[in-house]
Amino acid sequence: MSTEFQGKHVTVAGLGVSGVPAAKVLHGLGARVTVVNDGADERARAQAAELEALGVTVRLGDADTLPEGTDLIVTAPGWKPTKPLFTAAAEAGVPVWGDVELAWRLRGENAAPWLAVTGTNGKTTTVRMLASILRAAGLRTAAVGNIGVSLLDAVTGEQEYDVLAVELSSYQLHWAPSLRAHSAAVLNLAPDHLDWHGSMDAYAADKGSVYEGNQVACVYNVADKATEDLVREADVEEGCRAIGFTLGAPAPSQLGVVDGILVDRAFVENRQKNAQELAEVADVNPPAPHNIANALAAAALARAYGVPAAAVRDGLRAFTPDAHRIAHVADVDGVAYVDDSKATNTHAAEASLAAYGSVVWIAGGLAKGATFDELVAGAAGRLRGVVLIGADRALIAEALARHAPEVPVVDLDRTDTGAMLQAVQEARRLARPGDTVLLAPACASMDMFANYNQRGDAFAQAVRELGA
Template identity: 80%
Template structure:
């Protein structure tokens, strides 16, 4: 069904949008504009939810917002469009199944609403990225590379920019050539129709298993990103599970499997040779030649997992036909977001690094391996994770550990089993002020040349609004430490 035909069919239908936020509000607006009768249901009733509800109801007749109840299916619903936070077993979807009401994700809606450009050109293709960790960085790197190639693009999707707004081509999204799309496993679960130009799964590690029901289901939802790919399915050579997902995918004939590796690449792979990022996939004679793309020093920061992100972004860009110079220029122009292995300051010859975004064990392990001697600040909400594998891998790098947060005991138990000689400071706190104490304890454990690393391996909501607030608290505490040190030095003169 074309986007135009879908728009006609939606007119007059009753669509329930499950959830407000970055995804739900644009979806509700678009549906209302297309003539659908829209009911938005949202469990929360806080100030933010009330503000968004007021914005939507101001659109006039045909728009209803129901706060405080996201479990009951509104009477007469013909279709549900859900935001990513609702798991498949939610009461709303159980009721929908019983009533025969279909459920689309907001990404599915966006895909189906794609229409031609003003000049009748095809809708912009999607270069799509998923994985347990590194998605946002890779998508932003990809967008930077595409921009360096002179293409009109945007980083959209799970990165915090509504795909519905992007595909409708309004405002800053008008006239785009190609989209760099981040997709979470939640979004992919509810988006069976999406068919990307090329897609990448960066890595797979246990995460959000409570939402998906198990690792098999989680991996299967990640693997949906490869379905129907036209040019390339990009996978991580170091993570065989990602290649298995490629092999299981139903793709367009001629679509290729393209690997990325931190080692020397084989044919149909991108990798690293003598500090150079090279391409042996998108060259004429990939068995005997390679194309230089960029230097490792062009990647900021040049931590191993971030180099892997850069290779994945380069693979997707090359699949789209981007020249090698654009890969180099795009990586040089890219600046990482805050709270992703961000250097805060050096204090008394100790580096302080904020990786609050490391909200699971896989991300924390990648961060820890970037440094030789670490005082690790960890803890928070474990989300069902275990820490034995992480601690075993990191034990040789640990100068000491500072623990805080609700599930810190799980980390402490893993440390006792696998790194019993590493000093551990258990703060026993879950208040927001604990971060300043954690930084002081870490400073006491550190030696010149060490890195104090906030890589919690846990979610933040036991103590902070989100990982950003947690990272800000860490950075503020480090700056206070530096200021106190400077004041002591000044008094000593």
């Protein structure tokens, strides 16, 4: 048990999924813990009562002032670096860690190495694929981090692991300066969360920090040069290799696809001449291009850890994607209906649209400052029609008028949850046998729904009513 925190005054910034476990762990390690939280709603009060019963001090509704005598701040990952609390900490010379940094420092001796995954899109799917592959190799593992399983629980709990598959957001990486993974992958880079990071350069730098100190492999996307640039800039351990993944035929030190087979030319003897078959494209569920890329990234990390080829195949076959990620809902009158409600930004929607030949696209919601010209211009050739919903649908309508003026557009002037049923009915009217009606909104959901899960459920329910 670490004695580093005995008697230290640690301020935990934010309750919730990371703050409450951090406060409990630190209190258990002998720290004097003060929790500060912006909100004071019913949930926050209940969490505060739970912590106060343990002897933790909780300050609700006042998270801007640095508690007197603070030695360290442990923050929830989503708190912006510009908050007054952090400005005060910088002036006082108080370090700020995230829960990932805390977890990293609390690992015991002989701790399980981390295989880390970040990127704008595809993180959760890739980490879950990776965990499935590692399990198929007989390894004790878990998918942890931004995926919902607490890293703190993983490193301080009684369960022992051989290796961890770790999903990391840009927020988490920003607050984790000491993290040094066994191997890591940046799947892709596209503008996202720029209001938090302040600029694309700052966002990319936080993503790229996942490569710092890597021991065996820095995995990058051959189709996304920015990810390779981050590898070049990283300070890694001697002997760590740059490993690319591509949907084309792989060069040496890459994984790729040849004649419907996922192949490895990185972790084989004489990679100039040899390649190892790992799995078939048909083993990837679903076999959409961006999901094949996810599978290749997961395979690269697993192979970096020494997993045999057969485990890659078996792990991919055993993997079941989460709901609302290019999920086939039903076929009605020869038209496929696909729920990709998780496509909450333009980069994700672009990948989703590219998976189908002829699409009736249901899009719209909260744009989060995004622009849609590039997305629409790239997809125009495969659009049978478009149905627009949500608060910022006009932005997509304007891009369609500029780049796909011949595509029929139905603009639903409503933001109630019942709009989804009408959207699906309108999409059915536009679709022809062989088409795909695709919910890939390219926007966040909170204008109409609690979250993207509820939006996807509404779509699936509307499709079921079509087929009734």
